[in-house]
Amino acid sequence: SWTTGNVIEEQVALIREQVGDKRAICGLSGGVDSAVAAALVQKAIGTQLTCVYVDHGLMRKGETEQVEKDFVAATGVQLKVVDAEERFLTALKGVSDPEEKRKIIGREFIRVFEQAQAEIIADEGPEVAFLVQGTLYPDVVESGGGTGTANIKSHHNVGGLPEDLEFQLVEPLRQLFKDEVRMVGQELGLPEEIVQRQPFPGPGLGIRIVGEVNKERLDLLRDADAIAREELTAAGLDRDIWQCPVVLLADVRSVGVQGDGRTYGHPIVLRPVSSEDAMTADWSRLPYEVLAKISTRITNEVADVNRVVLDVTSKPPGTIEWE
Numbered sequence: 001s002w003t004t005g006n007v008i009e010e011q012v013a014l015i016r017e018q019v020g021d022k023r024a025i026c027g028l029s030g031g032v033d034s035a036v037a038a039a040l041v042q043k044a045i046g047t048q049l050t051c052v053y054v055d056h057g058l059m060r061k062g063e064t065e066q067v068e069k070d071f072v073a074a075t076g077v078q079l080k081v082v083d084a085e086e087r088f089l090t091a092l093k094g095v096s097d098p099e100e101k102r103k104i105i106g107r108e109f110i111r112v113f114e115q116a117q118a119e120i121i122a123d124e125g126p127e128v129a130f131l132v133q134g135t136l137y138p139d140v141v142e143s144g145g146g147t148g149t150a151n152i153k154s155h156h157n158v159g160g161l162p163e164d165l166e167f168q169l170v171e172p173l174r175q176l177f178k179d180e181v182r183m184v185g186q187e188l189g190l191p192e193e194i195v196q197r198q199p200f201p202g203p204g205l206g207i208r209i210v211g212e213v214n215k216e217r218l219d220l221l222r223d224a225d226a227i228a229r230e231e232l233t234a235a236g237l238d239r240d241i242w243q244c245p246v247v248l249l250a251d252v253r254s255v256g257v258q259g260d261g262r263t264y265g266h267p268i269v270l271r272p273v274s275s276e277d278a279m280t281a282d283w284s285r286l287p288y289e290v291l292a293k294i295s296t297r298i299t300n301e302v303a304d305v306n307r308v309v310l311d312v313t314s315k316p317p318g319t320i321e322w323e
């Protein structure tokens with residue numbers, strides 16, 4: 001019968017058999033899937049696994065610390081953190097176009113991750129032969145069921161590595177649905193904030209700032225987003241909504257009055273949605289008191305924000321994210 005205990009036991013045995021005495025690398029994104037996959041592999045092979053976390057500086061408040069501290073404390077995993085904030089912000093300088101932002105973030109991410117992989121191989125030798133991925137059952141079905149290997153092009157020339165590194169994939173979540181992955185993560189003792197995390201896009205807050213991305217704007221959006229998340233959690237609404245992007249309209253200003261005078265600040269958009277699979281979505285009918293609390297707190301606590309607006313568009317026609 002299906003129990004999380006059985007799944008863990010079975011996967012641990014399979015991973016040990018597959019990896020043997022070789023070594024594996026796993027990229028952590030801060031999301032549920034990569035965290036649970038890493039925790040399972042860690043349980044199976046311990047220090048033969050090295051995790052890599054690329055901090056692109058576009059995460060929400062506290063998320064990087066969650067990976068660096070809480071995830072490591074819960075699993076004992078060996079973690080390499082790459083602080084690449086400067087690099088990403090430099091690459092994003094002057095860019096406002098959403099597709100351009102996505103392209104830059106994706107490209108930089110791959111470069112930084114490959115560099116980290118090459119360094120691990122330089123340190124640990126050629127027995128690094130496996131790459132862990134948090135592929136879920138729906139991803140397997142969608143992509144036609146293929147599995148196998150990943151080719152990593154190494155254009156960094158670290159320590160005389162071969163031009164093309166071929167990794168075998170370890171995919172311990174291939175038979176699981178999202179809710180089952182969360183249950184396995186819980187059973188493995190992962191932090192609640194990671195196990196119950198709602199979807200968050202790879203490009204992070206970079207695509208939730210309409211306009212150019214910079215550190216100041218990111219900090220502002222992080223503060224507003226943290227308030228919205230805090231109040232939604234306090235109201236017990238996390239399970240009712242699919243996700244709630246908080247968006248900064250950085251190129252828009254409007255007039256307000258705060259304290260003793262006139263302000264000319266930026267609007268923050270709340271985008272709470274209900275959905276089954278993110279293909280379609282409806283705007284969530286959140287209680288007015290919760291919206292009021294979020295609005296009051298954001299305008300009081302976040303400098304330069306003098307207006308909070310609610311997005312009442314379904315998908316279609318609107319996408320969930322603004323960019």
Ligand code: XMP
Pocket residue numbers: 102199200201202203243278279315318319320321322323
């Ligand atoms: P949209 O905005 O297309 O979003 O309605 C649908 C879902 O996908 C998430 N999303 C992304 N996830 N990389 C990701 O990993 C991305 O580039 C990306 N863009 C959107 C979004 O948060 C929503 O859950």
